[in-house]
Amino acid sequence: xxxTDTATGGRVIKNSTVPPPCNHNPPVxxxxxxGTRSVVNNLSSEIPLNLDHGDxxxxxxxxxxxxxxxxxxxxxxxxxxxxxxxKNLCWFLEPKLEEEIKKLHKMVGNxxxxxxxxxxIIVGNGxxxxxxxxxxxxxxxxxxxxxNVVSAAPYYSCYPEMADLLKSGLYKWGGDAHSFxxxxxxxxxxxxxxxxxxxxxxxxxxxxxxxxxKVIYDLAYYWPQYTPIxxxxxxxxxxxxxSKCTGHAGSxxxxxxxxxKEVAKRMIKFMEISTIGVAKESQLRAAxxxxxxxxxxxxxxxxxxxxxxxxxxxxxxxxxxKLREVVKKNPLLSLQKYPLQYCHFFGDFSESHPxxxxxxxxxxxxxxxxxxxxxKILVRSGRRFGTDPNYVRISMVCKEEEFNxxxxxxxxxxxxxx
Numbered sequence: 553x554x555x556t557d558t559a560t561g562g563r564v565i566k567n568s569t570v571p572p573p574c575n576h577n578p579p580v581x582x583x584x585x586x587g588t589r590s591v592v593n594n595l596s597s598e599i600p601l602n603l604d605h606g607d608x609x610x611x612x613x614x615x616x617x618x619x620x621x622x623x624x625x626x627x628x629x630x631x632x633x634x635x636x637x638x639k640n641l642c643w644f645l646e647p648k649l650e651e652e653i654k655k656l657h658k659m660v661g662n663x664x665x666x667x668x669x670x671x672x673i674i675v676g677n678g679x680x681x682x683x684x685x686x687x688x689x690x691x692x693x694x695x696x697x698x699x700n701v702v703s704a705a706p707y708y709s710c711y712p713e714m715a716d717l718l719k720s721g722l723y724k725w726g727g728d729a730h731s732f733x734x735x736x737x738x739x740x741x742x743x744x745x746x747x748x749x750x751x752x753x754x755x756x757x758x759x760x761x762x763x764x765x766k767v768i769y770d771l772a773y774y775w776p777q778y779t780p781i782x783x784x785x786x787x788x789x790x791x792x793x794x795s796k797c798t799g800h801a802g803s804x805x806x807x808x809x810x811x812x813k814e815v816a817k818r819m820i821k822f823m824e825i826s827t828i829g830v831a832k833e834s835q836l837r838a839a840x841x842x843x844x845x846x847x848x849x850x851x852x853x854x855x856x857x858x859x860x861x862x863x864x865x866x867x868x869x870x871x872x873x874k875l876r877e878v879v880k881k882n883p884l885l886s887l888q889k890y891p892l893q894y895c896h897f898f899g900d901f902s903e904s905h906p907x908x909x910x911x912x913x914x915x916x917x918x919x920x921x922x923x924x925x926x927x928k929i930l931v932r933s934g935r936r937f938g939t940d941p942n943y944v945r946i947s948m949v950c951k952e953e954e955f956n957x958x959x960x961x962x963x964x965x966x967x968x969x970x
Contacts, residue, residue, distance in 0.1 A: 601957055602930045603947040606748075606907055610949040611799030614863045618848075624840050631832040641813070642820050644829030645675045652842035653807055656797075659846055660861070661896050662774050663809060664786040671809060672816040675830050676823060679772055679793040679806035683714055683742075684826075686789060686808065689818035690740050690766040691722035700726025700735075703742040704757045705938035706749055706910070708770070709945075711742055728938055729757045737764070744770040746779045749937050749945035750888050751906025753779070772796040777864025779904040780895035788812060796907065798841045798860070799949075805830070805838040861897065868905035871948055871955055875909060878963050886912050909946040920944045927961055 615622065636646045650673050657663040665671070676682035691699050701715040705728040715725035726732060729741050745754040748770075756767050769787045773779065775797055790809045795801035810816040823829060849859040879885045888911075890904040912934075913920045919941045921933035934943030948955070 598928065600925070600928045600930050601954060601961065603950060603954075603958060604930045604932045606796075606947050606949060608795060608799035608801055608907075608949045609951040609954075610867060611864065612951065614858075614860060615799070618844060621844055621847075622840060624836065626833060626836065631836070634829060636829075636832060636835070641672055641816060642674045644823070645673060646832060646835040646839060649675060649805075649807075649835045649839040649842075652839045652846070653792075656842050656846050659849060660776060660781060661784055662771075662776075662781050663790065664784040671811060672813065674808040674810060674816060674819050674823070675835060676806045676808065677827060677830055678795065678804045679770065679791045679808075680710070680714070681823070681826070682791050682806050682808045682819070683711075683768070683770070684718075685819040685822035686768050686791070686815075687715065687720075687723045687740065688822045689815045690768070690789075691720075692738060695738065698722055698724040700724060700732065700737060700739045701742065702726040702729040702732045702739050702758065703744070703938075704729040704754065706747070706934065706943070707742065707938050708744050708748045709932060709936035732758050738766075739764065740766045740768060742768050742770060744772070746773040746904060746906055748773065749908050749932070750910040751779070751890065751904050751908065752888070753782075773907055775864075776861040776895060776897040777868055778906055780893040780902050781897040782893055782895070789815065794838045794841065798838075798845060800838070800841060803834045803837055803841075805834050865898070865902075865905065868907075868948060869902075872903075872905045872909075874959055875948075875962075878959050879911070881963070882965065884914050886914050905948075907947070907949045909948055911944050911946055912940075913942040916940060916942045918942050923965070924962075927965055929958060929961055 634644065636644050640647075640650075653673060654665050657665050674682065674685070676685060687701060698721055701711065701723050703711050707728070712725040715723055723740065726739060732739060732741075739758060741756050741758050743754050743756055746752060747754050751773075756765075758765055767787070767789070769785070769790045771785065771790050772793050773796055774781070774785070774792075778796075788811045791806065792809075793806035794803055795806075808819060810819065845860045848857060849861060851857070876887060879887050887909060888906075890906075892901050892903055894900070895902050911920065913923070919933075921931055921935075921941065921944050924931050924944060929946075931944040931946045934940050934945075937943070937945065946958075950958075
């Protein structure tokens, strides 16, 4: 049961082969005439369980309960123009989406939302496109050498590919940010907070950057279902995505909140040249979904209807408790630990319950990804995150049947040997 925290505007709770990088592989299920039948029901199956990717199927059951509240109609004559709002700096941003983004941030209290002249919202085809746009916008115009893009290990495994894919003369991957402190070169530091893969709260690590350093905050997981909301963030460039907020990864909608108008203009120019904006259908769907989340947290429908963030928080809390119980029985496995913090949204103390488990083998010489793959569990190796192979990242946001099968398979591993 939720109540309103009037001081914060939040909610209070009252009593096989290794997958290629960044590849979102299909879930382990198959379609039937009656819906989807998971292979989890067949526990003797030899089909590997793919937890390498972060496909957020966990949220399907909630959105099924929401039902028709998420439906909307677009008539054939609507949304024909390239332009959504010619008066806006981001001329392809649907006004309704901008409105719902601001409304949700104010309700959650995770970002300081300013007036339009002090802050610019830019919509993108997922946060992945916005990251590329930010690289472009922050690259020096008067330097013949590409600027280094760095991030503290363990860093999101796709950052190196994003920085090097186009072999741009503007920017390139510079590696672990910890190793960049002694260099007198311009840099862009990616700060993912909560971190992907480890789930910990992050700050920049490169010291003394001054005018040479630019920071992009990737805040995809700074939502109450994953981590306590401890402060309203107010950074120069912040990125969010619908896929991690609502679970609708297929809609490919992300947004950036930018303070510097010139940086915002350059990001918008990147979007304009690469895709001439963002599909209005996806934007309008995203606006509807964000509005539904706000309504669910405001008891608009019924005081007994579970809020979206409460649902996600409780499901992930239960999953983490079950996983820790299984790992505790295996003396050779270990999980990242998180401090107890006060969450202003829920009005209570809580630990983080990240979308990924950052697991390691206590015997540092072991290749844990290889070991789990031998037990039909596909995960992402620590190598891909710039760290040791005795670490792996495991998705916690899969469907319930898949998660239960993961626990069963993990519990059968009695010895760690490769």
